[in-house]
Structures are given as C-alpha cells and as structure tokens.
Amino acid sequence: MTPDDLTQVLRGGESTTVEFKRCGDLPHADTFETVCSFSNRMGGDIYLGIDDDGDVSGVDKSRVAEIERNIANVANNRKLFVPAPTLETEHCEYDGRMIIRIWVAPSSSVIRFKGVVYDRIADADIRLESDIQISQMYIRKQNYYSERRIFRYITPFDLRADLIARMRDMAVAQRAGHPWGTMSNDELFRSAKLYDRDYATGEEGFNLAAVLLLGKDEVISSVCPSYVTDALVRRDDVDRYDDRLLVRTNLFDAYDQLTGFVRNHLPDHFALNGDKRTSPREIISRELVANSLMHREYSSPVVARIIMDNQSVRTINASRSFFEGRMRLGEFTPMPKNPIIADVFLQTGIAEKLGSGLRTLIKAAHMYAGAEPEFIDGDIFTAAIPTTHAGVSDDSTVVSSSNPLSNGVEAAHKDAEVQRAVMSVGQDEPRYGRLDPEWAIRMSIGRQVEACGVVTVPNIIKDTGLDARMVRKRLNRMVEQGQFVVEGKTKNRRYVSTPKLNLREYEDNKDAINSMVS
Template sequence: MSDALDRYIQAGEGISVEFKRCGSQPGQDTFETICSFANRQGGSILLGVRDDGAVEGVSEASALNIERNISNVTSDPNLFNVSPLVEFERLHDTEGRLVIRVWVPMGPSLYAFKGAVFDRVADADVRVRSDVQITSMMARKQSYYSERTVYPWVTEDDLEMDLLGAVRDALRANDADHPWLSLSDGELLRAARLYGRDQLTGERGFNLAAVALLGKEGTILDVMPLYRTDAVLRRVETDRYDDRLVCRSNLVRAYDELVGFCEKWLPDSFVLDGGQRKSARDVIVRELVCNCLIHREFVSPHIARITIDGEGIRTSNASRALFAGPVTLESLDPTPKNPIIANFFTQMGRSEELGSGTKSLYKFSRLYTGKDPVLEDGDRFTAFVPVPPVMADAAGSKDDHDAATGAEGNGAVGGSRGNRTRAEVERVADDLLARSGSFAATEVSERITRVGERTVRRYLADMVREGKLVSDPRGRSTTYRAGNSADGLNGDR
C-alpha cells in the first residue's frame, strides 16, 4: 500500500476525508461530498474504499471513465451552479488494487448540487436549508475581515470618546511607556487602526472595529442590528434561568460587565502558578469572555451566549474558521478572527497573543478542576470549562435553597450570599406591604434585578411557612400579604 493511501486509511473518515465504494460510475453521494468539501475546507474522496477502511478497489478499465464522469458532472451548469475544482490521483494498495483519490479544494463560491447546498460536518455531508447557515458559510469564505468595513457616516460623536480615559489607564497599567499614551484621541484611534481606508470601496472613515470597541448603543444597533451577548445562570432547569445579563454595550464596556457577571456566579479558587498565588477562576473567566467578544464574527446573525450551569461555564459565538473541529494544544493553529480588535485588547492587557490564551485556558482549567476545557471551532466557536465539585453540587441540587441559605461554603452560592439575598427579599417585601398591603413575586424580582424570580419565590415560600406572609393564589398568579408573624419583617433586622 502506498504511504499516502495508508495515511488516509489510518486516519479514517472525517471533515476532510471520505471513503466511497465505486462501481463503473460514481454515485450521486460522491457529488454531494464534492459539494460539501468545496463549501467547507476541501478534502479527499477515496473511491474504492468501504466505510470501514477496507480496500475493494476500482476496476482499472473503468478508471478513466469514472474520472471523465466526475469532470463532466462538476462542469454541467444544470447540476452544479458553480463548477468546483477537482483533481485526480491513482493510488494502489499492497495487493495492487486501485483507489482513485478525488481531491477537492475549498472554493470561493457557495456551491450547490442539483439545487441543494451541502456542508461538511464531522464525517457527514449535511444539506443546508436555513438562511442563517448559508450566511455563516459565506462569512467563512470571505478573505476580507468584516471588522475593516468602513462607515463614512460614523463620527467621533457616534463613539464613547470618554472611554479613552479608561483605555489609557489600562495601557499605562500594562506598559507605563506605551507609545499610545502620548497621542491625542484622534491619533490614538488612527494608531489602533480604528480609522482608515476601506480596501473594497476606497472610502475613509471609522470602521466596524471602532464601532464595536467604542460605539454608542445606537450606533452599534445601526451597524450590527443583532449584536449582543446573552449571559445566563441556570442552576436547575435548562429552560429557565436564575440570573441573566443581556449585554449590548460596546466591547470595552462589555468586557467588564460580563467578567463581573461570571465572577459573581463562579466559585473562586486560588492556585499556585510558578510559586505565585493566582485565582484560577479569574484567569478562566477573562480568557473565555475575551474570546467570546473579540474572536466572533460580527456580521453573523448568531447571538453570542455565555451560560453558567451545574456543570460549568459555556460560551458560544459565531466564528469564521477555515478549519473546523476540536481545538487542542496539539492541534492549535491560531488564526486571527479580528486582528484589529484583538490587538486593541492585547495592548490594554486584557488578552494575550494568539495561542497563548488557549494554552493558559488549558493550564488553569486543569488547576481549577483537574480537567481539560473542551473547545471546538467552526461556524460557531464553543468552549466549556467545568467547575469544581462544590459548585456543581450546589448548582445541580433540586433543593439548592439549603446551599443558598445554610452553612458557609466557598462557592458563589455559599451561605453568606444566600443570607444577604434573603434579607434583601425581606426588605423589599416589607416595603411593598407598607405601600399597598400586598404584592406579587414579580414585583420583588423587578426590584432585585440580580436575582431570578424562581429564587424570589423560594424565599417567599419560606416566609409563608414561617408565618411572616400569607399567600393568596389567584388564577395563575399568587399575591402575598402580611401574616400573623409579620412583625418579623420589621422588628429584629
């Protein structure tokens, strides 16, 4: 068996390798794979190999006709909307059986076979049906970074220029002699490449990177109507949340808001790194938030999400990756998604150079829980980092009231925070009773925005059992009024 054929057989089928049996002519599924390879990252089809890797071979007499058939079909405008490029290579195993390798490079167009668009997902050819998927595929094929798109109508009035003071503070903390510190506001924006010339139109002005980093909310909405990051805390039920932050702020502000949300709900744990005491949680949160903000595809309709649940913290954001699949230390091949935005964050000391962040995430995830993170790139970049067992136990419990109000723990849902939340619910309930004599749970949760309505209802149920409140079910809603022991709400606190 030739070395090349042996390597393909040993690797098995995947995102860029497909095995197919072949008689005198290739089947329709061969052309579906050609379409999917051209739409994804390219790949090789081995004709004459079964799915299990066993070589059956192709008739030597039929080889030329098979290659001609593939060339004719891929060139037929009635079958392929755009002709994908294909090349052939003939390989033989140790017993002399012929395998035809059909090589298909990734093409610049959106390819369709018989009116259907196919994409390669893992080792399967998947028919693409939604506009969102097609938009993601086109974004993936662009060699032009969307962050460089210039909007001539955007002026400094459309940006939060006052944020440059905080930017300079971060620059100074990261490098006291940073060259940007001596520049005026306008010079700093140009040095950061936030103002320039559009390579496609030739127009000059502020680009999408400037709007994303420093734009006012209205400006961001005009340029990126679907831009937002949805951060949620889910402790028990997957279809509801205990806390939520919908972040539409520019990236400079969003970083602090999202880091604060995640650090509030994840347990802190200090580890020794090179003899220094560091917070593993803080490093992990900052790496995940940075990646979610700066390496996303801003023109995609996919909404970026950060989810904290009983297993860990997960992020998901639109991406424009040339190569799809798991991201490991061995397979790490860093490619900048938004080099202008990434450089801005690096200068501020909020992110590391390409590749270093992933290595840091692996290192501190292992220190945090002894487990590796799970990272995968494609049309969406997804990341998962587990949490220490104390957090998982509290988050997965169906009766997490005990975790929130009982003995002190070392997680974010430990006793002291639970007691403070209970006291805050009592204070708001007391105020509502004084004002109107009764209230609904939604009125309490609206006043304590960091606490979900389910959590509020648990505390109110406790107060009913203690006699401090009386609940009055009314259809689908419940109202609460003072109970026989209502003095407990007013007296000893």
C-alpha cells in the same frame, strides 16, 4: 497511497474529511456532491470502491482510467461546477481489489454543483438553501473582516468621550510611554485603525470595530442589531436559569459586566502558580470573556452565550472559522477573527498576545479543577472549562461521568445545534430539514416513537429531506445496538422501538425546536 495507508483510513471510518463510495461503471452524482461539500469545507478524500460500512468492494480494474477521466471532465464542466473544484486522483490495489482515491482541496470560493451549495457536516453532505447558512460560508471563506466595514456617517459625536479617554489611559497603564498617551483623538483613531480607508472603494470613516469599542449604546444597536451576549446560570433551574445577564453595550463595559457575572457565580479556588498564590477563577473569567468578545463574528445573527452549570462554564458564539474540529495545542495555527479589536484588547491589557489565551485557560483549568478544557471551532465556536474536580460536583455529590467536563461539552454542542436550528428553519421545508443530519434524524425518530412507537424510512425522509441511504444507515446502526427491531421487508419495513431506546435528547430539545417549525 499505500495499502497500509488505506488500512488506517478504514479503521478511522467516514468523517468530516473522509467519505467512502461504491462505484459501478462511473461515479454517481452523490460523489460529486461530496466533492462540492469537501471544497466548501476543509477538503478531504473520497475513496471509490468502499462501502459505507468500510467493506472493500473495489472498482472495475479495466475501467480505472475511464473513471479518473470522467471525474476530471465532470469537475471541469462549467455547466455542473461553478467554479471548478481543485482535485487529484490516484489508485492502488488493496487485497486484490482496485481503489480510487479522490483528493479534494479546500476552495477559497463558494462552489456550487448543479447550482446547489453543499457543505460537509460530520460524515454527511448537506444541501444549503438558507440565506443565513450560505452567508456564513461566504464569511468563512472571504478575506474581508466584517469589523472593517466602514460607516461613512458615523462621527466622533456618535462615540463616547469617556471611553476614548479610558482606552488611552488603559494603554498607558499597560506600558509606560505608550504613544496613544500623547496622541490627539484623531491620531488615536487612525493609529488603532478605528478610522480607516477601504482602498478597494475609496470609502473612509469609522469602522464597525470603532462602533463596538467606543460607540454609544443606541449607535451600536443601530449598526449591529444582532449583537448581544446572553449570560446564564443553570444550576438549580436547568430548564430556564437561576440568574441571567443580557449585555448589548460597548466591548469595554461588556467585558467588565461579563467577567463580573462569571466571577460572582464561580466559587473561588486559590492555587499555587510556582511559589505564588493565584486565583484561577480570575484567569478563567477574564480569558473566556475576552476570547468570546475578540473572536466573535459580529455579522452573524447567532446569539453569543456564556452558560454556567454544576459541571462547567462554557461559551458559545458565531465564528469565522479557519479550522474545523477540536483545538489542541500544537495542532492549529491561531488566527485572529477580528484583528483590530484584538489589537486594542492587547494594547489595553485586556488580552495577551495571540494564541496565549488557550494555553492560559488550559493551565487555569488544571489549577481550578484538575481537568482538561475543550475548545471546538467551526461556524459555531464552543469553549468549555470544567469547574468541578473529577467525580465530584460543587455540592459534593457524585457525578456519573468520570470526566466532569463531558456533560458540559455535550451541553455546549446541544446549545450550538439548537442555535443553528433557530437561525435556519424554514416554513416551506421538511420539518427538520435545516438541522444537521444527525440531529434531524434524532428529532424525527423521537417524534414518531412518541406518537406510535414505530418508525419508518419514508416518514423520516419526509421530516428531514435526507436521502434514504443515510436514514437507513442510521436506523441499521440503532438496530445493531438493540434500540429497534425490524418488522416487514423492503417496502413495508417498520422499525419498532425497544426498551433500550434512549429518547433523552429528543425530550430535552423537542420544545425548543418544534416551537420553531410548528
């Protein structure tokens, strides 16, 4: 680490992989909470001797070796960390002050600090207690694919004979002489890895992929009760929907129904691909739906959605994420979330080779609306494809944002966050204690302003369960933006709202969230 490297870090500020910490004699417990959260997410760098706002205060130069030794001892103390995280330390001088960098590697195991699991969301360390949140972390880290789960008592009679024949015919139509065309059903099941053996337990039988692809509807609902795709059109009635389709059937029929739904509600814009006339609408509907069905984490209870509005068409689904953040070509390695299902889709022509879908959607979005799509991966995957040209909506009215996709992306994140809230709010917890920190604080502020126009730190802490430092940091930022004025000092400090305060997000989401926590 050089001073120039540190300058770039300071410019970027705190993030999912960067944390600034003050450090007195020795690192405080919150430093090791960040070590735990980084280990459980993507890894990252902790800089000791830097304030939250990026001011460099430094650490005591005479105690650098002692601090680094303390970090190593705590990390390897089995009474504190289980299992031990992997980390390294280094130090450098910056403007005459000493800075210590702790590099934390992502762990293949779920790590606990003092018996608590911490996760990193945005620039905050989140204490996880919900079974769903912790199980989602195990799903993300384990090498086991849920589609390979074997059901010993599923028989060929639980599968649809017409779907087996359809799968075979589609493969042959895709490639003449495909071996599935001459195989018996038993040979086909084994070739497609739909009938499998777990070599760790010795169990043998049809797996979840087979049930989802070929199973009867009642069998699918029995073995995978949370599986559903909720497709919505929100153009005129944005609070509810103009049209809706709930799909709980096998993946072949689900693909047909969902692509038909998107196609019916998306205007057709023909374009030239080279010298050939093509329909980007067909490409968008096909690739979006195939991606949602192939790469979904089916063991998660999060409801998958396809939402169409005046600005975009977007998908939201649970993911077994290997990557966190915005996905850009050349900056990530495509990883199949369900390799068996993906291979069947590839063999039958529903999908193309791994990684090509992203490129195809980007190209189709440019042909359809002349704008960039957005893909963001994590525990919840969101994809948003613009459907209007820059500055103009479907009804030719002017759009306030210069980027027609911005509203769609924000809405996708909003829907994803409300999904997280729906699955994880507990009755014995702080009112908003299970939402991501930023959302929890927004909801608490909105509730207090609506009630009396005044916000206090203790009330937000009571609502969210967050620490005072994080709450004050957010409120101070809002004071700087002119949204609040401060009255009183220290113990009796109050934040009074001003006309600049924007409570739109609270108004948009309070009914959905408050109904779950009241």
